[in-house]
Amino acid sequence: MPDTITINGTDHTLPSDPRVSLLDFLRHDLGLSGTKKGCDHGQCGACTVIVNGMRINSCLTLAALHDGDDVTTIEGLGTPENPSALQAAFVEHDGYQCGYCTPGQICSATAMLDEIKAGFASDASESLDGEMEASADEIRERMSGNLCRCGAYANIVAAIRDVASQGETA
Amino acid sequence: MRPFDLQRPDSLEHARNLSTGETATLIAGGTNLLDLMKLQVEVPERVVAIDRLGMNEIQATEDGGLRIGALVTNTATANDARIRSDYPVLARAILAGATQQLRNRATTGGNLCQRTRCYYFTNIDQPCNKREPGSGCGAIEGIARLHGVLGTSSSCIATYPGDMAVAMSALDATVEIVSADGSERSVPVRDFHLLPGDTPWRDNVLETGEIITAVTLPALVEGKQLYRKVRERSSYAFALVSVAAIIAMEGDTIARADLAFGGLAHKPWYDPRLSDLLVGKAPDAALFDSAADLLLENAQGYGENDFKIPLARRTLAAVLAEATETEL
Amino acid sequence: MTAHLKQDEPDTANFLDTMKQGVLGKPVSRIEGLAKVTGTAPYAAEYPVENLAEGVLVTATIVRGEVVSIDKDAALAMPGVLAVIDDKCLTTRAAQGTANEAPQQNPRKVDYWGQPIAVIVAESFEQARDAAKHLSVEYREEEGAPLDPSAVEPEEQEDETVDQGDLAHAMARADHAADLEISTEGHASAAMEPHAAIAEWDGDKVTVYASLQMLNYNITELADSLGVDEDRVRLVSRYVGGGFGSKLGVSEEVVAAAIAARAVGRPVRVVMSRQQVFQCVMRRSETKQRLRLASDGEGRLDGFGHEALVSNLPEEDFAEPVLQSSHFLYGGKNRALKLEVARIHRMTAGSVRAPGEAVGMPALEVAMDVLAEKTGVDPVELRIRNIPDCNPEEDLPFSSHKLAECLQQGAEKFGWDAGARKPRQTRDGEWWVGTGMASAARVHNVGEARARVTLRPDGTAEVRTDMTDIGTGTYTIVAQMVGEMLGLGVDDVLVQLGDTDFPRGSGSGGSWGGASIGSAVYLACRALREKLAKKAGTEESDLALRNGAVEGGKSLADLLDGQELSEEGHYEPGEIADTHTASGFGAFFAQVRVNRFTGETRVDRMLGAFGFGRVLNAKTARSQCLGGITWSIGAALTEALHFDPRDGHLVNCDLAEYHVPVNRDVPEVEVLMVEERDPVASPIQAKGIGELGMCGGAGAIANAIYNACGARVLDFPMTPDRVLAAMPD
Numbered sequence A: 001m002p003d004t005i006t007i008n009g010t011d012h013t014l015p016s017d018p019r020v021s022l023l024d025f026l027r028h029d030l031g032l033s034g035t036k037k038g039c040d041h042g043q044c045g046a047c048t049v050i051v052n053g054m055r056i057n058s059c060l061t062l063a064a065l066h067d068g069d070d071v072t073t074i075e076g077l078g079t080p081e082n083p084s085a086l087q088a089a090f091v092e093h094d095g096y097q098c099g100y101c102t103p104g105q106i107c108s109a110t111a112m113l114d115e116i117k118a119g120f121a122s123d124a125s126e127s128l129d130g131e132m133e134a135s136a137d138e139i140r141e142r143m144s145g146n147l148c149r150c151g152a153y154a155n156i157v158a159a160i161r162d163v164a165s166q167g168e169t170a
Numbered sequence B: 001m002r003p004f005d006l007q008r009p010d011s012l013e014h015a016r017n018l019s020t021g022e023t024a025t026l027i028a029g030g031t032n033l034l035d036l037m038k039l040q041v042e043v044p045e046r047v048v049a050i051d052r053l054g055m056n057e058i059q060a061t062e063d064g065g066l067r068i069g070a071l072v073t074n075t076a077t078a079n080d081a082r083i084r085s086d087y088p089v090l091a092r093a094i095l096a097g098a099t100q101q102l103r104n105r106a107t108t109g110g111n112l113c114q115r116t117r118c119y120y121f122t123n124i125d126q127p128c129n130k131r132e133p134g135s136g137c138g139a140i141e142g143i144a145r146l147h148g149v150l151g152t153s154s155s156c157i158a159t160y161p162g163d164m165a166v167a168m169s170a171l172d173a174t175v176e177i178v179s180a181d182g183s184e185r186s187v188p189v190r191d192f193h194l195l196p197g198d199t200p201w202r203d204n205v206l207e208t209g210e211i212i213t214a215v216t217l218p219a220l221v222e223g224k225q226l227y228r229k230v231r232e233r234s235s236y237a238f239a240l241v242s243v244a245a246i247i248a249m250e251g252d253t254i255a256r257a258d259l260a261f262g263g264l265a266h267k268p269w270y271d272p273r274l275s276d277l278l279v280g281k282a283p284d285a286a287l288f289d290s291a292a293d294l295l296l297e298n299a300q301g302y303g304e305n306d307f308k309i310p311l312a313r314r315t316l317a318a319v320l321a322e323a324t325e326t327e328l
Numbered sequence C: 001m002t003a004h005l006k007q008d009e010p011d012t013a014n015f016l017d018t019m020k021q022g023v024l025g026k027p028v029s030r031i032e033g034l035a036k037v038t039g040t041a042p043y044a045a046e047y048p049v050e051n052l053a054e055g056v057l058v059t060a061t062i063v064r065g066e067v068v069s070i071d072k073d074a075a076l077a078m079p080g081v082l083a084v085i086d087d088k089c090l091t092t093r094a095a096q097g098t099a100n101e102a103p104q105q106n107p108r109k110v111d112y113w114g115q116p117i118a119v120i121v122a123e124s125f126e127q128a129r130d131a132a133k134h135l136s137v138e139y140r141e142e143e144g145a146p147l148d149p150s151a152v153e154p155e156e157q158e159d160e161t162v163d164q165g166d167l168a169h170a171m172a173r174a175d176h177a178a179d180l181e182i183s184t185e186g187h188a189s190a191a192m193e194p195h196a197a198i199a200e201w202d203g204d205k206v207t208v209y210a211s212l213q214m215l216n217y218n219i220t221e222l223a224d225s226l227g228v229d230e231d232r233v234r235l236v237s238r239y240v241g242g243g244f245g246s247k248l249g250v251s252e253e254v255v256a257a258a259i260a261a262r263a264v265g266r267p268v269r270v271v272m273s274r275q276q277v278f279q280c281v282m283r284r285s286e287t288k289q290r291l292r293l294a295s296d297g298e299g300r301l302d303g304f305g306h307e308a309l310v311s312n313l314p315e316e317d318f319a320e321p322v323l324q325s326s327h328f329l330y331g332g333k334n335r336a337l338k339l340e341v342a343r344i345h346r347m348t349a350g351s352v353r354a355p356g357e358a359v360g361m362p363a364l365e366v367a368m369d370v371l372a373e374k375t376g377v378d379p380v381e382l383r384i385r386n387i388p389d390c391n392p393e394e395d396l397p398f399s400s401h402k403l404a405e406c407l408q409q410g411a412e413k414f415g416w417d418a419g420a421r422k423p424r425q426t427r428d429g430e431w432w433v434g435t436g437m438a439s440a441a442r443v444h445n446v447g448e449a450r451a452r453v454t455l456r457p458d459g460t461a462e463v464r465t466d467m468t469d470i471g472t473g474t475y476t477i478v479a480q481m482v483g484e485m486l487g488l489g490v491d492d493v494l495v496q497l498g499d500t501d502f503p504r505g506s507g508s509g510g511s512w513g514g515a516s517i518g519s520a521v522y523l524a525c526r527a528l529r530e531k532l533a534k535k536a537g538t539e540e541s542d543l544a545l546r547n548g549a550v551e552g553g554k555s556l557a558d559l560l561d562g563q564e565l566s567e568e569g570h571y572e573p574g575e576i577a578d579t580h581t582a583s584g585f586g587a588f589f590a591q592v593r594v595n596r597f598t599g600e601t602r603v604d605r606m607l608g609a610f611g612f613g614r615v616l617n618a619k620t621a622r623s624q625c626l627g628g629i630t631w632s633i634g635a636a637l638t639e640a641l642h643f644d645p646r647d648g649h650l651v652n653c654d655l656a657e658y659h660v661p662v663n664r665d666v667p668e669v670e671v672l673m674v675e676e677r678d679p680v681a682s683p684i685q686a687k688g689i690g691e692l693g694m695c696g697g698a699g700a701i702a703n704a705i706y707n708a709c710g711a712r713v714l715d716f717p718m719t720p721d722r723v724l725a726a727m728p729d
Helices: A022-029 A085-092 A102-117 A136-142 A153-169 B012-018 B033-038 B074-078 B081-086 B088-095 B100-105 B108-112 B164-170 B272-278 B285-295 B308-324 C033-037 C072-076 C125-134 C167-173 C215-226 C252-264 C274-280 C357-375 C379-385 C403-414 C474-486 C513-536 C556-560 C618-637 C697-709 C720-726
Strands: A004-007 A010-013 A048-051 A054-057 A070-072 B005-007 B024-027 B046-049 B058-060 B066-069 B174-178 B184-188 B211-217 B224-230 B241-250 B253-262 C002-007 C053-059 C065-070 C081-085 C116-122 C137-141 C162-164 C176-184 C196-202 C205-210 C233-236 C268-271 C287-295 C301-312 C334-343 C426-428 C431-443 C449-455 C461-464 C493-496 C565-573 C583-595 C601-611 C668-673
Touching: A022 A048, A022 C125, A048 A102, A054 A102, A054 B100, A085 A102, A085 A153, A085 C033, A102 A136, A102 A153, A102 B100, A102 C033, A136 A153, A153 C618, B012 B046, B012 B211, B024 B033, B058 B081, B066 B081, B074 B081, B074 B088, B074 B100, B074 B108, B081 B088, B088 B164, B088 B224, B088 B241, B108 B164, B108 B211, B164 B241, B164 B253, B224 B308, B241 B308, B253 B272, B253 B308, B272 B285, B285 B308, B308 C720, C002 C513, C053 C125, C053 C252, C053 C274, C065 C116, C072 C081, C072 C125, C081 C125, C081 C252, C116 C125, C116 C252, C167 C287, C167 C301, C167 C334, C176 C357, C196 C252, C205 C215, C205 C252, C215 C233, C215 C252, C252 C268, C287 C357, C301 C357, C357 C379, C357 C431, C357 C618, C357 C697, C379 C403, C379 C431, C403 C431, C403 C583, C403 C601, C403 C668, C431 C601, C431 C697, C449 C474, C449 C513, C461 C474, C474 C493, C474 C513, C513 C556, C513 C565, C583 C697, C601 C618, C601 C697, C618 C668, C618 C697
Parallel strands: A004 A070, B005 B046, B024 B046, C002 C565, C053 C268, C205 C233, C301 C334, C461 C493, C601 C668
Antiparallel strands: A004 A010, A048 A054, A048 A070, B058 B066, B066 B211, B174 B184, B174 B211, B224 B241, B241 B253, C053 C116, C065 C137, C081 C116, C162 C334, C176 C287, C196 C205, C196 C268, C287 C301, C426 C431, C431 C583, C449 C461, C449 C565, C583 C601
8 A cells, every 4th residue: 555645746655643634744744834724623624625636624534544645735736936826816806814714715716616617516506407607606605615704705706706707718 | 533543444345344343433534533533522443444445436226226335425426417417306415515625525425424513412521422321411401503303302302414314315215234244234214314212322223343335316206306405604504404305296286295304303304294294285385384283293392492393394385385386 | 213103183184195105005915915825824833843742722621610630640641742731820711902911820720611721742733632632630610600691790880881861761752762672692703723822942031923913912911921021032923814802812822832832841832723712712792782762753862772781701801892882873962871791600701803893883773773663764864863973972072984974875885775664575586685774883992003114225125013914914004104105115115023023013903903003104104204304305294205216316225325224113092092082984784685484594785885094905904894794794694602501611612513604605795995084093094994894784784684574683693593583474
């Protein structure tokens, strides 16, 4: 059984204590503290990372069970010198305040735009069939797994819609 | 978390052998188990990861239904084309629950085994007969806002918190189970979860060492399928009351009415008498009221949750009105 | 050099308006934005410190009594455990905002369920958490601790009491009267970053990386808790993942980390679990309020009564100041206001965003809606009619007052229908649709603040202060202030915050940060401008600086000629606070839908119009308003702390069951900033923003629910059960 995990393109050895969550592994063991701990119980979304293309709460999964997996964290999406489109849009639209939920929001939004393209439905979808749209109502529901206590939701939706519409025209 | 021995078997047989002890538990998506292990509500000595044992496909069955593997994620189920078109109540129920992040991890089998969100159950410094048999029920005389009004007992008033199983109950799905010795059995979802009675620590019929392998949906049924979830905020909240409904009309009368309820009991609540009452009748307010009377005839509130009784009545009326296109 | 101002007089010169850079007030994106969106901004638990041990707090499982013994040996025998610490200096409550002294100490004495009593230190987090759960503690419980605020004899807060004229008589003779009892449940700040600290000793000096709002006070609180001199303590909070009052005072994990690090001789990190943040930091008190309004036939108030009962632990000075804006928002010569505190053994009550008005204003604004209905006067007009000329209790002039403008402009922008109002006029399928409005008011405060601004030889600037940015935009407005005053772009200003090695700022709290630190920075820049003017051979008032140069003259770098110039600005609130009533004002408008079957309420759209003095950054100011409105939605519909009636423990102590709004709860929100210059508020004419956006908003939603479906809900939050209970058949 391989005991390595790929994070942002780099291989790492998994922790020996099976109790270590993927979140604590990232933050404590690897110093990738861009991924945040807000509740440690899957109730806030601050720890959202993308594993094999799917967004998950990294607090509710054991690092040891991710051998061979490919993980993207906020650090893998962009840098201050070269931010991703969503990262830049969050700055432009002030899609944050304190910034603590922000990496989770952006990881979540990154995966969410792919989900919409792939036709995933949501609780806000009028119909379960057909193409899904990155409408404001859809984004609000699909981003409801990421709490923002500062109350930047309106700006978060604006930032995501901005990128989604660029995607359509590009 | 307490230290534990983590095993990741590569076959179902091996998994069965590893999980026979009282202190072993299975982990699939882990979204509920790890939550509870961090709180030390769950303190397994061995954790058996079954996440790479296959069981992650949705297949057609011979009699025209679908078999959803135990490890199919909630996301995969909700987005399966066949589920969406033929069992929309199931897709809708799943999408009404949790968040995309959680649904991406949560599995069919794990979701069925989801434990209650009772605040006294999740706080190990409070009494709870479910967590610690004989310690008492903190909720009955405490804060019982989340709690049950149907089928409660003097030892436990917790609710089953999920959405998926409520839809599966309305659909009359079947849980496939393999036991430690390899024998297999099937249990209707409607019978899978237990009422608390005087053994509230038992959430469901699974015996030690048993593993859920799949849930089977019966062949496509006629009728309108609806899932209605009433909650305090518009997303990411457990149901105060939820209703899964499959309602078919024949002319002006109801031809089929399968209803299951969430948020009201220790299990998805299915009362066969509702179907008997509704079928063959023309839908109107009086009929919906009678259905609610029947549903709630033995309902008991515990102060904080008294509201669930009128709320269930009104939600049922709303769902029946929508399904039968009746103006109330 | 220090440039000092104690503001005793109004400042009507509006000197800032004569500056040339044109960057202040502009919607500049946050200068620290890229650090936040890329995850490179370090929060308290994230500083790279070598050889870190992990601490986890242990909390009490009794209501009141004492810890008799702790089985330390058993815990120490567990893998990785380094220490079990129950030092008498551990703090058992968080300090209240601006306490400036140690909060309650002595962990042997228990005053509430969930109180910290010890800290366990281990090599790894998992080891420490496990050991903390296992720690065996023997208690001696003192039975009978009061837990129900309604069941104890309350203490009157006498400085809040107003008894003017004869309200009972006014009520009896009024053409129209409203007499309502309204309740609100407790709230949690629930900042997204849990309280966290890393402490590291170097000899007898400790550095603590923490998540705190007011370092200037926190350093004193920590030093006092540790029994050391302040000069042996350094606090660092460069990024704070939300505070909302919960990080005003030094909290238990900060002191615990410092004590633990000293005990084990290596750096220790203590991060509260989310449950601990809920259970042992601060709650907003629940309230029971009575509102009495007496008016003439046209809705002019003759009588105004507002009473409130709140609660807190014994020995706490804080009492939710429910009546704060009720003292001056509306007229009425017969006045009765009273605030009482019930001493009970629930966790500490303290500041949660907009203490007082957050719960007092919605209640008042529901009462105003009831009065509007009784009088037949349009709710917007009713409020305009009752704006007093001066503070009706103290005969003080208002510093500036934009309530009427906010009401009028907000109504217009929202499309408010001033016609006759009646519930249940609009139905959309299962949903009743209606509108409602409310006034906003929040007292304005300022605090003493210092900041050092240095002009470097290359013509760029650096600012240093221990002021914090808790998400409000401090980094950016400080850069804009310097840019405006010294003729620089924000990219040419390096802003260093959140370190007590820097001059002491005001800290962030009570919405006072922007005006206070902005004034300190302004003063430093004035002093720098004096020096520059001298070099340029002109008067400071004539010195026009723009884009790094004197307009039509030398560049700053040339003017500096290789020198560095540095000045400290020191701003102090002066007598002016006693001679004027200063407040932010505004108006909320909401459209909601209420499900006629289930009582679920969804907000369709909201608009807030606010007047809070000079806008320092239109983008971050708007965001503050959006945040406040989002909190209004939570206070209106979902947020409620539930306490067990037998042991007072907070039952819903997590983010699954304490329902802060999610993205889907928040609709299109429009913000209208009615800009003004408040000459009293601060020398930069700015007032507080952060809290105003939730001071009344929940009332607008309540009034919209009534207009939609006829349910007059008098208990917040208006959850489906409460809406249904109040809904007519």
